[in-house]
Amino acid sequence: MTSASAAYNQCLATTNSQCVDVGLSAVPETMLWTLHNRVSVASNPDKTWFVDDKAIDIYSAIDYDYERSFGKAEESHGLRSWLFDQGIMDFWRANPEGGTIVNFAEGLETQRFRLQESRPAGSLWITVDLPPSIRARENFILPDDENLHVAASVLDTREWMHLVPKDKPIFFTAQGLFMYLEEEENRVLFQTMAKEFPSSTIWFDSLAKWFSDKTLGEVGWNLTADYKAPPMPFGANKNVAPGMFQSWVPNLEVEEVPWPLHLASGFFLQYVAPIILKIPILKNLQPGIVWTVKFPPSLN
Numbered sequence: 001m002t003s004a005s006a007a008y009n010q011c012l013a014t015t016n017s018q019c020v021d022v023g024l025s026a027v028p029e030t031m032l033w034t035l036h037n038r039v040s041v042a043s044n045p046d047k048t049w050f051v052d053d054k055a056i057d058i059y060s061a062i063d064y065d066y067e068r069s070f071g072k073a074e075e076s077h078g079l080r081s082w083l084f085d086q087g088i089m090d091f092w093r094a095n096p097e098g099g100t101i102v103n104f105a106e107g108l109e110t111q112r113f114r115l116q117e118s119r120p121a122g123s124l125w126i127t128v129d130l131p132p133s134i135r136a137r138e139n140f141i142l143p144d145d146e147n148l149h150v151a152a153s154v155l156d157t158r159e160w161m162h163l164v165p166k167d168k169p170i171f172f173t174a175q176g177l178f179m180y181l182e183e184e185e186n187r188v189l190f191q192t193m194a195k196e197f198p199s200s201t202i203w204f205d206s207l208a209k210w211f212s213d214k215t216l217g218e219v220g221w222n223l224t225a226d227y228k229a230p231p232m233p234f235g236a237n238k239n240v241a242p243g244m245f246q247s248w249v250p251n252l253e254v255e256e257v258p259w260p261l262h263l264a265s266g267f268f269l270q271y272v273a274p275i276i277l278k279i280p281i282l283k284n285l286q287p288g289i290v291w292t293v294k295f296p297p298s299l300n
Protein backbone atom coordinates (compact mmCIF):
# COMPACT_ATOMS: atom_id res chain seq x y z
CA MET A 1 0.00 0.00 0.00
CA THR A 2 1.32 3.47 -0.79
CA SER A 3 2.08 5.83 2.04
CA ALA A 4 -0.16 8.87 2.39
CA SER A 5 2.43 11.40 1.24
CA ALA A 6 3.50 9.27 -1.71
CA ALA A 7 -0.13 9.08 -2.74
CA TYR A 8 -0.43 12.86 -2.58
CA ASN A 9 2.71 13.37 -4.66
CA GLN A 10 1.15 11.20 -7.32
CA CYS A 11 -1.70 13.68 -7.52
CA LEU A 12 0.63 16.68 -7.64
CA ALA A 13 2.71 15.14 -10.36
CA THR A 14 -0.14 14.49 -12.70
CA THR A 15 -2.60 16.68 -14.55
CA ASN A 16 -5.10 13.88 -15.03
CA SER A 17 -8.77 14.51 -14.40
CA GLN A 18 -8.66 12.39 -11.23
CA CYS A 19 -6.87 15.22 -9.48
CA VAL A 20 -9.68 17.22 -7.91
CA ASP A 21 -9.61 20.73 -6.48
CA VAL A 22 -12.28 20.56 -3.78
CA GLY A 23 -12.05 24.31 -3.22
CA LEU A 24 -12.64 24.35 0.53
CA SER A 25 -11.91 27.09 3.05
CA ALA A 26 -12.79 28.00 6.66
CA VAL A 27 -14.41 25.22 8.73
CA PRO A 28 -15.20 22.94 5.75
CA GLU A 29 -11.46 22.85 4.94
CA THR A 30 -10.87 21.10 8.26
CA MET A 31 -12.28 17.90 6.72
CA LEU A 32 -8.97 17.67 4.84
CA TRP A 33 -7.08 17.81 8.14
CA THR A 34 -9.01 14.89 9.63
CA LEU A 35 -8.67 13.00 6.33
CA HIS A 36 -4.90 13.62 6.38
CA ASN A 37 -4.62 12.15 9.86
CA ARG A 38 -7.02 9.28 9.20
CA VAL A 39 -5.20 8.27 6.05
CA SER A 40 -1.87 8.20 7.89
CA VAL A 41 -3.38 5.44 10.03
CA ALA A 42 -5.14 3.67 7.16
CA SER A 43 -1.94 3.57 5.13
CA ASN A 44 0.20 2.25 7.98
CA PRO A 45 0.45 -1.54 7.56
CA ASP A 46 1.10 -1.95 11.31
CA LYS A 47 -2.27 -0.42 12.19
CA THR A 48 -4.37 -3.36 11.15
CA TRP A 49 -7.23 -2.11 13.33
CA PHE A 50 -8.05 0.61 10.78
CA VAL A 51 -8.55 -0.41 7.17
CA ASP A 52 -9.84 2.27 4.81
CA ASP A 53 -8.73 2.03 1.19
CA LYS A 54 -11.49 4.38 0.07
CA ALA A 55 -10.12 7.16 2.28
CA ILE A 56 -6.66 6.60 0.77
CA ASP A 57 -8.11 6.82 -2.76
CA ILE A 58 -9.95 10.05 -1.99
CA TYR A 59 -6.91 11.56 -0.29
CA SER A 60 -4.75 10.72 -3.31
CA ALA A 61 -7.19 12.26 -5.74
CA ILE A 62 -7.38 15.68 -4.06
CA ASP A 63 -5.08 18.42 -5.24
CA TYR A 64 -4.09 19.81 -1.84
CA ASP A 65 -0.83 20.19 0.01
CA TYR A 66 -1.86 18.50 3.24
CA GLU A 67 1.52 18.66 4.98
CA ARG A 68 1.99 22.29 4.16
CA SER A 69 -1.28 23.13 5.92
CA PHE A 70 -1.53 20.55 8.67
CA GLY A 71 2.03 19.36 9.16
CA LYS A 72 3.05 15.78 9.67
CA ALA A 73 0.01 13.55 10.05
CA GLU A 74 -0.79 12.05 13.45
CA GLU A 75 -3.24 9.39 14.51
CA SER A 76 -5.81 11.20 16.68
CA HIS A 77 -8.51 11.29 14.02
CA GLY A 78 -7.92 7.66 13.10
CA LEU A 79 -8.44 6.73 16.74
CA ARG A 80 -11.56 8.88 16.90
CA SER A 81 -13.03 7.34 13.76
CA TRP A 82 -12.28 3.84 15.03
CA LEU A 83 -14.08 4.70 18.28
CA PHE A 84 -17.15 6.07 16.50
CA ASP A 85 -17.16 2.98 14.27
CA GLN A 86 -17.54 0.88 17.44
CA GLY A 87 -20.46 3.05 18.60
CA ILE A 88 -22.31 2.60 15.31
CA MET A 89 -21.66 -1.14 15.19
CA ASP A 90 -22.93 -1.49 18.79
CA PHE A 91 -26.07 0.40 17.78
CA TRP A 92 -26.65 -1.93 14.84
CA ARG A 93 -26.00 -5.00 17.00
CA ALA A 94 -28.63 -3.75 19.45
CA ASN A 95 -31.02 -2.97 16.56
CA PRO A 96 -30.47 -5.71 13.97
CA GLU A 97 -33.70 -4.75 12.20
CA GLY A 98 -31.84 -1.54 11.34
CA GLY A 99 -32.17 1.88 12.83
CA THR A 100 -31.12 5.18 11.28
CA ILE A 101 -27.64 6.70 11.46
CA VAL A 102 -27.66 10.48 11.23
CA ASN A 103 -24.10 11.60 10.66
CA PHE A 104 -23.66 15.32 11.27
CA ALA A 105 -20.73 17.10 9.60
CA GLU A 106 -19.49 13.98 7.86
CA GLY A 107 -17.06 15.76 5.55
CA LEU A 108 -15.04 13.18 3.65
CA GLU A 109 -15.58 10.46 6.24
CA THR A 110 -15.77 7.06 4.56
CA GLN A 111 -17.24 5.46 7.65
CA ARG A 112 -20.19 3.88 5.90
CA PHE A 113 -17.84 2.02 3.56
CA ARG A 114 -15.72 0.79 6.47
CA LEU A 115 -18.84 -0.48 8.20
CA GLN A 116 -20.69 -1.85 5.20
CA GLU A 117 -20.37 -5.49 6.25
CA SER A 118 -21.93 -4.84 9.66
CA ARG A 119 -24.80 -2.75 8.36
CA PRO A 120 -28.30 -4.22 8.57
CA ALA A 121 -29.88 -4.53 5.14
CA GLY A 122 -32.16 -1.69 4.20
CA SER A 123 -31.05 0.60 7.02
CA LEU A 124 -30.82 4.33 6.45
CA TRP A 125 -27.78 6.64 6.76
CA ILE A 126 -28.24 10.40 6.58
CA THR A 127 -25.31 12.79 6.11
CA VAL A 128 -25.87 16.44 7.04
CA ASP A 129 -23.13 18.90 6.16
CA LEU A 130 -22.75 22.43 4.83
CA PRO A 131 -23.30 22.93 1.07
CA PRO A 132 -19.57 23.38 0.15
CA SER A 133 -18.75 20.26 2.14
CA ILE A 134 -21.43 18.16 0.47
CA ARG A 135 -20.17 19.40 -2.92
CA ALA A 136 -16.64 18.26 -1.99
CA ARG A 137 -17.97 14.91 -0.75
CA GLU A 138 -19.96 14.27 -3.90
CA ASN A 139 -16.81 14.35 -6.01
CA PHE A 140 -16.16 10.93 -4.49
CA ILE A 141 -19.25 9.66 -2.65
CA LEU A 142 -22.72 9.84 -4.12
CA PRO A 143 -25.98 9.60 -2.20
CA ASP A 144 -28.60 6.96 -2.99
CA ASP A 145 -31.91 5.76 -1.52
CA GLU A 146 -30.27 4.37 1.64
CA ASN A 147 -27.55 7.02 1.97
CA LEU A 148 -29.03 10.50 1.90
CA HIS A 149 -27.07 13.75 1.67
CA VAL A 150 -28.49 16.95 3.11
CA ALA A 151 -26.60 20.09 2.10
CA ALA A 152 -27.46 22.31 5.05
CA SER A 153 -26.29 23.37 8.47
CA VAL A 154 -27.34 20.98 11.23
CA LEU A 155 -28.84 24.10 12.80
CA ASP A 156 -31.34 24.32 9.93
CA THR A 157 -33.28 21.50 11.50
CA ARG A 158 -36.19 21.84 9.08
CA GLU A 159 -33.84 20.74 6.30
CA TRP A 160 -33.06 17.31 7.76
CA MET A 161 -35.42 16.41 10.60
CA HIS A 162 -38.30 15.34 8.36
CA LEU A 163 -36.04 12.74 6.72
CA VAL A 164 -35.41 10.85 9.99
CA PRO A 165 -38.02 8.09 10.56
CA LYS A 166 -39.48 8.44 14.04
CA ASP A 167 -40.68 4.83 14.25
CA LYS A 168 -37.16 3.37 14.28
CA PRO A 169 -34.19 3.73 16.65
CA ILE A 170 -31.87 6.64 15.83
CA PHE A 171 -28.15 7.06 16.40
CA PHE A 172 -26.68 10.51 15.78
CA THR A 173 -22.95 11.09 15.47
CA ALA A 174 -20.95 14.31 15.27
CA GLN A 175 -17.20 13.98 14.96
CA GLY A 176 -15.43 17.32 15.02
CA LEU A 177 -18.53 19.53 14.86
CA PHE A 178 -19.77 21.03 18.11
CA MET A 179 -16.52 22.88 18.89
CA TYR A 180 -17.13 25.00 15.78
CA LEU A 181 -20.60 26.07 16.95
CA GLU A 182 -21.50 28.56 19.67
CA GLU A 183 -22.64 27.18 23.03
CA GLU A 184 -26.10 28.67 22.47
CA GLU A 185 -26.36 26.97 19.06
CA ASN A 186 -25.46 23.62 20.60
CA ARG A 187 -27.99 24.16 23.39
CA VAL A 188 -30.84 24.92 20.99
CA LEU A 189 -29.91 21.96 18.77
CA PHE A 190 -29.86 19.57 21.75
CA GLN A 191 -33.22 20.85 22.95
CA THR A 192 -34.76 20.44 19.51
CA MET A 193 -33.37 16.92 19.15
CA ALA A 194 -34.58 15.96 22.63
CA LYS A 195 -38.08 17.15 21.73
CA GLU A 196 -38.21 15.60 18.26
CA PHE A 197 -36.26 12.39 18.83
CA PRO A 198 -36.86 11.24 22.44
CA SER A 199 -34.76 8.23 23.55
CA SER A 200 -32.31 8.72 20.68
CA THR A 201 -28.56 8.67 21.26
CA ILE A 202 -25.81 10.95 20.04
CA TRP A 203 -22.07 10.43 20.17
CA PHE A 204 -19.90 13.52 19.75
CA ASP A 205 -16.61 15.02 20.81
CA SER A 206 -15.99 18.32 22.56
CA LEU A 207 -13.01 20.39 23.65
CA ALA A 208 -11.75 21.58 27.01
CA LYS A 209 -12.36 25.26 27.70
CA TRP A 210 -8.65 26.15 27.63
CA PHE A 211 -8.32 24.57 24.21
CA SER A 212 -11.29 26.44 22.79
CA ASP A 213 -9.92 29.67 24.33
CA LYS A 214 -6.58 29.07 22.63
CA THR A 215 -8.25 28.97 19.20
CA LEU A 216 -10.09 32.23 20.02
CA GLY A 217 -6.99 34.08 21.24
CA GLU A 218 -5.05 36.64 19.25
CA VAL A 219 -2.44 34.10 18.15
CA GLY A 220 -4.94 31.29 17.62
CA TRP A 221 -3.94 27.70 16.99
CA ASN A 222 -1.38 27.65 14.21
CA LEU A 223 -0.88 24.10 13.03
CA THR A 224 1.87 25.27 10.67
CA ALA A 225 3.21 28.58 9.40
CA ASP A 226 0.62 28.29 6.61
CA TYR A 227 -2.47 27.22 8.49
CA LYS A 228 -4.38 28.52 11.48
CA ALA A 229 -7.25 26.35 12.73
CA PRO A 230 -10.61 28.14 12.56
CA PRO A 231 -12.02 29.48 15.84
CA MET A 232 -13.62 26.80 17.99
CA PRO A 233 -15.91 28.78 20.28
CA PHE A 234 -17.43 25.90 22.24
CA GLY A 235 -15.44 24.28 25.00
CA ALA A 236 -16.20 22.92 28.47
CA ASN A 237 -13.91 21.05 30.83
CA LYS A 238 -14.61 17.40 31.46
CA ASN A 239 -16.00 17.98 34.96
CA VAL A 240 -18.27 20.82 33.78
CA ALA A 241 -19.61 19.46 30.48
CA PRO A 242 -22.07 16.81 31.79
CA GLY A 243 -23.83 19.35 34.07
CA MET A 244 -23.97 21.80 31.17
CA PHE A 245 -25.62 19.24 28.86
CA GLN A 246 -28.10 18.32 31.63
CA SER A 247 -28.92 21.98 32.17
CA TRP A 248 -29.88 22.14 28.47
CA VAL A 249 -32.01 18.98 28.59
CA PRO A 250 -33.01 17.78 32.06
CA ASN A 251 -32.76 14.02 32.56
CA LEU A 252 -30.52 13.35 29.61
CA GLU A 253 -28.00 10.61 30.32
CA VAL A 254 -24.40 11.49 29.61
CA GLU A 255 -21.25 9.41 29.83
CA GLU A 256 -17.72 9.81 28.65
CA VAL A 257 -16.53 7.33 26.00
CA PRO A 258 -12.87 6.59 26.78
CA TRP A 259 -10.29 7.05 24.02
CA PRO A 260 -8.90 3.73 22.76
CA LEU A 261 -5.42 4.51 24.05
CA HIS A 262 -4.48 0.83 23.84
CA LEU A 263 -4.39 1.31 20.04
CA ALA A 264 -2.33 4.48 20.17
CA SER A 265 1.34 4.62 19.26
CA GLY A 266 4.08 5.78 21.55
CA PHE A 267 4.97 5.50 25.19
CA PHE A 268 3.22 8.72 26.21
CA LEU A 269 -0.26 7.85 24.95
CA GLN A 270 -0.08 4.20 25.90
CA TYR A 271 1.44 4.49 29.37
CA VAL A 272 1.62 8.09 30.62
CA ALA A 273 -1.72 9.48 29.40
CA PRO A 274 -3.81 6.81 31.21
CA ILE A 275 -2.12 7.80 34.49
CA ILE A 276 -2.54 11.54 33.90
CA LEU A 277 -6.20 10.94 33.14
CA LYS A 278 -6.68 9.56 36.66
CA ILE A 279 -5.33 12.71 38.39
CA PRO A 280 -8.42 14.88 39.07
CA ILE A 281 -6.94 18.32 38.44
CA LEU A 282 -5.31 17.17 35.20
CA LYS A 283 -8.04 14.89 33.92
CA ASN A 284 -10.47 17.80 33.84
CA LEU A 285 -8.15 19.53 31.38
CA GLN A 286 -8.22 16.65 28.90
CA PRO A 287 -8.14 18.48 25.55
CA GLY A 288 -10.68 16.38 23.61
CA ILE A 289 -13.44 14.27 25.11
CA VAL A 290 -15.91 11.89 23.45
CA TRP A 291 -19.42 11.72 24.94
CA THR A 292 -22.47 9.57 24.55
CA VAL A 293 -25.73 11.31 25.34
CA LYS A 294 -29.13 9.64 25.48
CA PHE A 295 -32.10 11.96 25.30
CA PRO A 296 -34.90 11.22 27.79
CA PRO A 297 -38.08 9.39 26.68
CA SER A 298 -40.06 12.58 27.28
CA LEU A 299 -39.38 16.13 28.35
CA ASN A 300 -41.86 16.08 31.27
Ligand SMILES: C[S@@+](CC[C@H](N)C(=O)[O-])C[C@H]1O[C@@H](n2cnc3c(N)ncnc32)[C@H](O)[C@@H]1O
Binds near residue numbers: 030107
Ligand atom coordinates in the same frame (compact mmCIF):
# COMPACT_ATOMS: atom_id res chain seq x y z
C1 LIG B 1 -13.23 18.76 11.32
S1 LIG B 1 -14.33 18.49 9.97
C2 LIG B 1 -14.93 16.90 10.46
C3 LIG B 1 -15.36 16.08 9.30
C4 LIG B 1 -15.62 14.61 9.62
N1 LIG B 1 -16.59 14.46 10.67
C5 LIG B 1 -14.33 13.92 10.01
O1 LIG B 1 -14.16 13.58 11.17
O2 LIG B 1 -13.49 13.76 9.12
C6 LIG B 1 -15.65 19.59 10.39
C7 LIG B 1 -16.90 19.39 9.58
O3 LIG B 1 -17.94 20.16 10.20
C8 LIG B 1 -18.78 20.61 9.16
N2 LIG B 1 -19.64 21.68 9.72
C9 LIG B 1 -19.25 22.83 10.29
N3 LIG B 1 -20.32 23.54 10.69
C10 LIG B 1 -21.41 22.82 10.34
C11 LIG B 1 -22.80 23.00 10.49
N4 LIG B 1 -23.30 24.10 11.07
N5 LIG B 1 -23.63 22.05 10.04
C12 LIG B 1 -23.15 20.93 9.45
N6 LIG B 1 -21.84 20.68 9.30
C13 LIG B 1 -20.97 21.62 9.73
C14 LIG B 1 -17.79 21.05 8.11
O4 LIG B 1 -18.40 21.28 6.88
C15 LIG B 1 -16.83 19.87 8.14
O5 LIG B 1 -17.27 18.84 7.29
